[in-house]
Amino acid sequence: MDTSERLIESTRALLWERGYVGTSPKAIQQRAGAGQGSMYHHFSGKPDLALAAIRRTAEEMRALAERQFSGPGTVLERISAYLLREREVLKGCPVGRLTQDPDVVADPDLRRPVDETFAWLRDRLAGLLAEGRDRGELDAALDPAATAATVVAVLQGGYVLARAADSDEPFRQAVRGVLGLLEAHAR
């Protein structure tokens, strides 16, 4: 891995572990095994590096989700596969937790990839739910856009509850609950 890559990967890990405020340029350099001069050769500073890190994490998250969304089975089976996918629950969502960082939320450039990721996820799920409804797999009374927002919120809130409890049990229970509610709409 070249220095620029190592700097991005170190920033991603630190943002996930420590948040934006808690991540210093010095910590990034130490983890990447790179000097200060080398860091400023590749990036203009912490915001620039964070942007590259957030963009890459967001891309990965989309690609992972798309694997289940475009997989085999009914719409509900694909959404279940997405919700039940293996996750490092106690680490929290690497994208979602950035929203709790006031410096990220206050910076339109840093917030944009976070916003776009959730907007994409909600649109994609709303499309799937509409597809399921049109195919007669799901009840016509189901509101695709609102239900899609609920599904994304359950995952993000599940991470919050899991971290509060220091256990992934509340995450799994919240997912089981929303799947139960959705299954009641299957025809």
Add this chain to the structure above:
Amino acid sequence: MDTSERLIESTRALLWERGYVGTSPKAIQQRAGAGQGSMYHHFSGKPDLALAAIRRTAEEMRALAERQFSGPGTVLERISAYLLREREVLKGCPVGRLTQDPDVVADPDLRRPVDETFAWLRDRLAGLLAEGRDRGELDAALDPAATAATVVAVLQGGYVLARAADSDEPFRQAVRGVLGLLEAHAR
């Protein structure tokens, strides 16, 4: 308000705005108009003050929720009233956002009131849902504990989505979605 009170209230505001890592003892003193000596007279340090602040915020959150839970109407009406209550959505949940702070999650004393608040909320909602099921207001197929975790997760995740979008629209949509799913279980 006496100095101890002002220190607690300032810590509560700063934790909500800046998080635990981003809140310095100096910022607390400045906001409270208190000197360093006065702060250490009342509290042993930042963790001690944060604990008092988190406990008070958690108590307030319970009292607010209890107002809707013990209000008039069917179980679904009371849960709707709770979900649709006025909230400062873009500020995020003062309890939930603490879970994104690694120093809070790593400290069992600081994490405890956060954990207890969500555990109480889930238990209380599970009890309400079981009551609704036993009274015949809700479908027997509804799993009270899992559905309660889903409802709490939707609120917490709704805050995350709202902060990402810098708009309360995704929060409202997620709440509308889960209410739609619950209403399909009303008999």
